[in-house]
Amino acid sequence: QVQLVESGGGLVQPGGSLRLSCAASGRTFSSVAMGWFRQAPGKEREFVACISVRGDTTVSADSVKGRFTISRDNAKNTVYLQMNSLKPEDTAVYYCAAASSYLVTTTPTNYNYWGQGTQVTVSS
Numbered sequence: 621q622v623q624l625v626e627s628g629g630g631l632v633q634p635g636g637s638l639r640l641s642c643a644a645s646g647r648t649f650s651s652v653a654m655g656w657f658r659q660a661p662g663k664e665r666e667f668v669a670c671i672s673v674r675g676d677t678t679v680s681a682d683s684v685k686g687r688f689t690i691s692r693d694n695a696k697n698t699v700y701l702q703m704n705s706l707k708p709e710d711t712a713v714y715y716c717a718a719a720s721s722y723l724v725t726t727t728p729t730n731y732n733y734w735g736q737g738t739q740v741t742v743s744s
Contacts, residue, residue, distance in 0.1 A: 622646035622718045622733040629714060629738030632706055636742070640701040642716030642735055650694040653719040655731060656701045658712035658740075667726040668714070669701065677724050684710075706742045713737040 628640040655670035669690035692699040717731035
């Protein structure tokens with residue numbers, strides 16, 4: 621069993637930055653890939669970024685490439701999402717998720733643990 625708690629969301633102006641954190645409990649964190657997804661009002665949940673067990677492989681959605689960076693600290697059981705150059709279209713609830721295996725994946729159905737989400741609003 622893995623429990624995930626996100627933090628760090630909030631209101632930011634366009635061009636600003638936020639750093640999301642996801643604290644995980646459970647003994648399997650360091651053995652599974654982790655991901656971030658987001659869901660805007662009226663839209664489906666979409667992939668943002670994912671990271672391998674050791675953090676040496678990351679995948680990002682084209683919409684955030686060059687602006688968002690995913691990282692993890694296995695000693696702290698925490699995964700991060702550094703978001704820079706934020707745009708109004710980045711406004712969404714951001715979810716942290718733990719994959720069912722060590723395999724890096726962008727598919728939501730391959731993640732079996734999800735956090736409660738944290739709201740990110742980009743507006744002037």
